[in-house]
Amino acid sequence: MEGQLQRVDVTVLPAGWRRLESEIAGNWSPALSPDGRHMAYVSDRGGVPAVWVQPVGSVLAFRVDTGPEPVSAVRWSSGGGWLACQIAPGGAPRNEVWLIRPDGSDLHQVAGFGSDTADNMRWLPGRPVLALTENLTSAVLIDVVTGVRTVVTEGDLVSLLDVDPAGRFALLRYGPRGARDIVMRDLADGVEKPVTRGERAVFSPGGGCVYALSQEGEFPALLRIAGDAVETLAHSPVSAPSATSPDSASSAGSPGSASSAGSPVSVSSAGSPVSATDAAEVEDFIVTADGRTAAVLWNVRGGESEIALIDLDHDGDRVPRRIPLPGPVAGDLTWSFDGSTLGLSAEGPGQPNGVWVWHRESGKVEAVSAEPAAPDAIRPELRVFPAHDGLTLTGWLFSPRTPGPHPTVIWLHGGPEAQERPGHGPLFQALADRGIAVFAANVRGSSGFGRSFVDADNLGLRYGAIEDVRTCVRHLRDSGIAGRVGVMGRSYGGYLTLAALTSFPDLFDVGVDICGMSNFATFYEHTEPWIASAAVSKYGHPVHDAELLRDLSPIHRIDRLRAPLLVVHGANDSNVPVIEATQVVEALAARSHPHRYLLFPGEGHELLHRAARAEFLTETLAWLQTHLG
Numbered sequence: 001m002e003g004q005l006q007r008v009d010v011t012v013l014p015a016g017w018r019r020l021e022s023e024i025a026g027n028w029s030p031a032l033s034p035d036g037r038h039m040a041y042v043s044d045r046g047g048v049p050a051v052w053v054q055p056v057g058s059v060l061a062f063r064v065d066t067g068p069e070p071v072s073a074v075r076w077s078s079g080g081g082w083l084a085c086q087i088a089p090g091g092a093p094r095n096e097v098w099l100i101r102p103d104g105s106d107l108h109q110v111a112g113f114g115s116d117t118a119d120n121m122r123w124l125p126g127r128p129v130l131a132l133t134e135n136l137t138s139a140v141l142i143d144v145v146t147g148v149r150t151v152v153t154e155g156d157l158v159s160l161l162d163v164d165p166a167g168r169f170a171l172l173r174y175g176p177r178g179a180r181d182i183v184m185r186d187l188a189d190g191v192e193k194p195v196t197r198g199e200r201a202v203f204s205p206g207g208g209c210v211y212a213l214s215q216e217g218e219f220p221a222l223l224r225i226a227g228d229a230v231e232t233l234a235h236s237p238v239s240a241p242s243a244t245s246p247d248s249a250s251s252a253g254s255p256g257s258a259s260s261a262g263s264p265v266s267v268s269s270a271g272s273p274v275s276a277t278d279a280a281e282v283e284d285f286i287v288t289a290d291g292r293t294a295a296v297l298w299n300v301r302g303g304e305s306e307i308a309l310i311d312l313d314h315d316g317d318r319v320p321r322r323i324p325l326p327g328p329v330a331g332d333l334t335w336s337f338d339g340s341t342l343g344l345s346a347e348g349p350g351q352p353n354g355v356w357v358w359h360r361e362s363g364k365v366e367a368v369s370a371e372p373a374a375p376d377a378i379r380p381e382l383r384v385f386p387a388h389d390g391l392t393l394t395g396w397l398f399s400p401r402t403p404g405p406h407p408t409v410i411w412l413h414g415g416p417e418a419q420e421r422p423g424h425g426p427l428f429q430a431l432a433d434r435g436i437a438v439f440a441a442n443v444r445g446s447s448g449f450g451r452s453f454v455d456a457d458n459l460g461l462r463y464g465a466i467e468d469v470r471t472c473v474r475h476l477r478d479s480g481i482a483g484r485v486g487v488m489g490r491s492y493g494g495y496l497t498l499a500a501l502t503s504f505p506d507l508f509d510v511g512v513d514i515c516g517m518s519n520f521a522t523f524y525e526h527t528e529p530w531i532a533s534a535a536v537s538k539y540g541h542p543v544h545d546a547e548l549l550r551d552l553s554p555i556h557r558i559d560r561l562r563a564p565l566l567v568v569h570g571a572n573d574s575n576v577p578v579i580e581a582t583q584v585v586e587a588l589a590a591r592s593h594p595h596r597y598l599l600f601p602g603e604g605h606e607l608l609h610r611a612a613r614a615e616f617l618t619e620t621l622a623w624l625q626t627h628l629g
Helices: 002-006 427-433 449-458 460-477 492-503 520-526 530-540 546-552 556-561 579-590 610-628
Strands: 028-031 038-041 050-055 060-064 073-074 083-087 096-100 108-111 120-122 130-136 140-142 147-156 160-163 169-174 181-186 192-203 210-214 221-228 229-235 246-249 280-287 294-301 302-309 322-323 328-334 341-348 351-359 365-369 381-386 391-396 406-410 437-442 480-492 510-514 565-570 596-602
Touching: 028 328, 028 341, 028 351, 028 365, 038 365, 050 083, 050 246, 050 365, 073 120, 073 427, 083 120, 096 120, 096 130, 108 130, 108 140, 120 160, 130 160, 140 160, 140 596, 147 160, 147 169, 160 192, 160 246, 169 192, 192 221, 192 280, 210 280, 221 280, 229 280, 229 294, 229 302, 280 328, 294 328, 294 510, 294 596, 322 328, 381 460, 391 427, 391 460, 406 492, 406 610, 427 437, 427 460, 427 610, 449 460, 460 480, 460 492, 460 546, 480 492, 480 556, 480 610, 492 556, 510 610, 520 530, 520 546, 520 579, 556 579, 565 610, 579 596, 596 610
Parallel strands: 028 073, 302 328, 406 437, 406 480, 480 510, 510 565, 565 596
Antiparallel strands: 028 038, 038 050, 050 060, 073 083, 083 096, 096 108, 120 130, 130 140, 140 147, 160 169, 169 181, 181 192, 192 210, 210 221, 221 229, 246 381, 280 294, 294 302, 302 322, 328 341, 341 351, 351 365, 381 391, 391 437
């Protein structure tokens, strides 16, 4: 009983505040205290991502000591007494969840023990209960007062999304990437009822309805579901025809620029053609604990953000209230428990990710920990052009200030379901400052342009994504932008880099492969089991599609490579295991092909330590300048 009393979920604030020194740092994963007066967030100031607590409107802050391992996310309990911290030991994809008081006391691990991984943390509103998922096989509830751990259900590719206030029903998500279904499970008898296809859903405060981000149609829609009644709250509109036609460009909008895309006023029918600059997707949402307001995050204009507030009490036509954004790209939405304050992160070209709050009473946005955008930062322009088969492609072009054509690097993002957006990219800015243009491409498979575009590279359609890279080169050269061309990418983008270099060997002058897959057979053999299971819908089955996967694996045509190649990998990466790099390096060494291998000890699938990122930036700049300069 004494231990339970000590772990009651009541606010405990730090005492040892210190003034923050001037230091450019990235800040993300905002989490607000119940009254919105304090924010916990993750920052890499000091070199390693760690949890900080800071009063809103103050330059004082407190570092919450969770140990030496990097922290990737933090959540503040609705009672105020606990921070749930997601920690990446060794920088690897495997995550642990630890609880700690906001004053730094009572640190203890609650999930992700041994070889397990724990993700998808969510505090159940008004309850000292943490919901999470382990290994995509176990849906778990943890009562932080009693320490009781309850397994809601177990199964393949399952995630726990929410539990209703009465504890009678759970919202679960099943399925691999791009094909996930949300169901409501009766915890008494185990009966499951379909809700919708999608990624996210939560119960209303009273449990009488469900809010879900549905992916049933071509574009996501925010639904309110009560029994058999379904109400659409936000969905992709069709705006006026864009003045930007294929093979053209438009500049990235400034923070807070106006657009009708933030207002759900009309519906795009499934599959109807919408241009890349007109498309608007509901990206995320979050509902206040009292159920009266939803904040909706929109992805608009090829990758910029807008946030709109919806009054959930008002019936009939709802007029969303838009929030001015401090940067072109926003995310990490979070409400304080009392609904007075909305937290968010924002970034832009030359503007590292920062954390901010929007105050309901004043309607103003205020920085908690954020750096202003560099006044001389290069703002990208959105390029729009047709693929070889007529599909519309886009990308963000960072151009040097001198007249072109320029040596140019094509950057390919990971996922492939990610999206290149006009955010903070130190490498892009540094290359452009040195006279090398960067084209950050969104080839088929990228998110933000509708479901059909995301699915357009699945399985055997991946050949089309490889061909898209060649189309990007042709567009840049035909437009007078590019001279010599290199290609680089990270994770899936690293795979696509290798695929392009070996498919079109005479097209590129240099390449950089960052933790990319080179051989699907060894990837499936050595990656984490939950990663392999979830990837089958995108890449193919390692047994049933073995012939296809072999033909798509760049290692089997590595002898065609002509360009010098820099290979970068984290030694602890268990998402794309390091064997994907070593077999490429060994093959190149056997041929005496010009290459370099940059292996980072203590890092996983991402370079989380600032020292490692600084070394990567220096070495990559030197490599590209040498071979493109």
